[in-house]
Amino acid sequence: MFRLDLGSTGRYCDGMSRRSFFQVGLAGMGMAGLPQILRAKEASVEQGASAKNTSVILIWLDGGPSHLDLYDLKPQAPAEYRGLWNPIKTNVDGFEIGELFPLQAKCADKFSLVRSLYHNNGDHFAGGHLMLTGRGGASGADTAGKSPFVGSVATKATGARQPGMPPYVAVPYASSIGLRPGYFGANYVGAAYNPFETDGDPNASNFSVQNIQMPGGMTVQRLDDRASLTKGFDKLRRDADASGLLNAMDRFDRQALELVTGSAARRAFDLGQEDPRLRDRYGRHSWGQSTLLARRLVEAGTTFVTVHLGGWDHHWDLKKGMENYLPMVDSLVSALLEDLSQRGLLDQTLVMLCGEFSRTPRMNNGGNGGAPMSMGTPGRDHWGNAMFCLLGGGGVKGGRIVGSTNRLGEVPQDRPITPADIHHTMFQVLGVDPSVSFLNHSGRPVAALEPGAVIQELF
Numbered sequence: 001m002f003r004l005d006l007g008s009t010g011r012y013c014d015g016m017s018r019r020s021f022f023q024v025g026l027a028g029m030g031m032a033g034l035p036q037i038l039r040a041k042e043a044s045v046e047q048g049a050s051a052k053n054t055s056v057i058l059i060w061l062d063g064g065p066s067h068l069d070l071y072d073l074k075p076q077a078p079a080e081y082r083g084l085w086n087p088i089k090t091n092v093d094g095f096e097i098g099e100l101f102p103l104q105a106k107c108a109d110k111f112s113l114v115r116s117l118y119h120n121n122g123d124h125f126a127g128g129h130l131m132l133t134g135r136g137g138a139s140g141a142d143t144a145g146k147s148p149f150v151g152s153v154a155t156k157a158t159g160a161r162q163p164g165m166p167p168y169v170a171v172p173y174a175s176s177i178g179l180r181p182g183y184f185g186a187n188y189v190g191a192a193y194n195p196f197e198t199d200g201d202p203n204a205s206n207f208s209v210q211n212i213q214m215p216g217g218m219t220v221q222r223l224d225d226r227a228s229l230t231k232g233f234d235k236l237r238r239d240a241d242a243s244g245l246l247n248a249m250d251r252f253d254r255q256a257l258e259l260v261t262g263s264a265a266r267r268a269f270d271l272g273q274e275d276p277r278l279r280d281r282y283g284r285h286s287w288g289q290s291t292l293l294a295r296r297l298v299e300a301g302t303t304f305v306t307v308h309l310g311g312w313d314h315h316w317d318l319k320k321g322m323e324n325y326l327p328m329v330d331s332l333v334s335a336l337l338e339d340l341s342q343r344g345l346l347d348q349t350l351v352m353l354c355g356e357f358s359r360t361p362r363m364n365n366g367g368n369g370g371a372p373m374s375m376g377t378p379g380r381d382h383w384g385n386a387m388f389c390l391l392g393g394g395g396v397k398g399g400r401i402v403g404s405t406n407r408l409g410e411v412p413q414d415r416p417i418t419p420a421d422i423h424h425t426m427f428q429v430l431g432v433d434p435s436v437s438f439l440n441h442s443g444r445p446v447a448a449l450e451p452g453a454v455i456q457e458l459f
Contacts, residue, residue, distance in 0.1 A: 116403025162301020
């Protein structure tokens with residue numbers, strides 16, 4: 001087993017470092033090449049690949065965003081519950097969100113909110129595993145993923161929407177509670193369905209995606225020459241291969257070569273082609289430019305893109321954290337929805353925004369075991385009993401609110417929604433059969449999704 005250290009970004013409340021790391025066995029390293037990914041895509045046709053041309057952009061708020069401070073404010077609740085901000089009206093009657101979201105308030109007709117999502121688990125790892133895979137098994141005591149990310153399952157069934165594009169991309173990387181790729185990984189579905197990670201900072205002036213760049217000193221002609229030489233060496237084996245497997249491998253290798261030498265992927269990853277004014281609307285920060293890159297990728301033919309926005313574990317100093325983060329979320333969400341709409345892509349692109357759980361309705365004293373306010377302003381602790389999920393595009397009707405929480409925001413009051421319901425809704429948008437089964441590590445068939453139902457009110 002190898003462990004690659006990929007940098008540190010602070011610590012979570014349970015002592016787990018946000019240091020991103022990637023662990024992979026020798027067999028996994030041998031499975032993850034691009035030709036294998038493309039072979040797997042073709043194999044997925046046998047399992048009923050979708051004829052739709054839809055995509056998903058999942059914006060992941062890693063660490064747990066508070067529903068009461070973002071999209072489900074309770075202005076009539078006691079002060080220790082209602083928090084620091086007030087709700088504001090939107091362009092949809094009866095639809096209110098937090099006052100730090102003025103830009104989203106102007107385009108609420110383009111998204112809807114599930115306010116009654118829950119899974120009743122306040123463990124970062126258990127909550128993340130439930131939200132991203134739909135299944136239990138992980139916890140702070142055993143953080144290893146037990147099931148595949150639903151996006152890996154979906155893209156195994158669909159492949160990319162356009163040739164020459166990776167089907168599943170993580171911007172700038174796939175990370176769940178410090179684990180990389182963590183619960184965004186494919187697990188028993190196969191390492192070939194792990195995300196293609198861009199790495200780097202999309203807001204940096206020298207941002208580039210190294211995995212699709214030509215090796216130093218290499219040209220298209222030299223790559224073609226190398227490919228021709230390999231074919232020459234393999235000619236005898238190919239002639240002797242009655243099954244046709246080697247000829248098929250040649251085809252996959254050509255497709256892999258096309259991703260590197262062709263222009264589609266490199267053009268999609270080139271943010272420099274965007275109008276600077278549009279880049280400003282998304283926000284000139286890593287979060288905003290990562291979201292803009294996600295739009296470029298689905299436009300070019302990628303099926304599933306995740307955008308990682310970390311740092312939401314606000315046990316204290318909630319005021320400072322929200323005043324820093326929420327304006328960035330406001331700009332990137334509003335810009336993405338409006339940009340997709342203006343390009344005629346909103347109906348075929350489902351945008352989702354959520355995290356592994358929410359935060360306690362009752363605020364703490366900001367002391368973290370010490371004197372009150374010694375850690376800054378009060379914060380909120382872990383809460384999986386009531387959460388939110390924003391959904392827009394992909395056929396989802398805007399301006400709708402599904403479910404509600406009780407007067408203190410503690411639990412669903414009506415229309416409780418589970419993570420599986422969110423996943424079934426996502427699969428309907430993508431045109432993926434949720435009953436398709438995959439063999440787990442024990443060789444037993446496991447359905448793509450846990451039992452759930454499409455949230456019909458959204459359509």
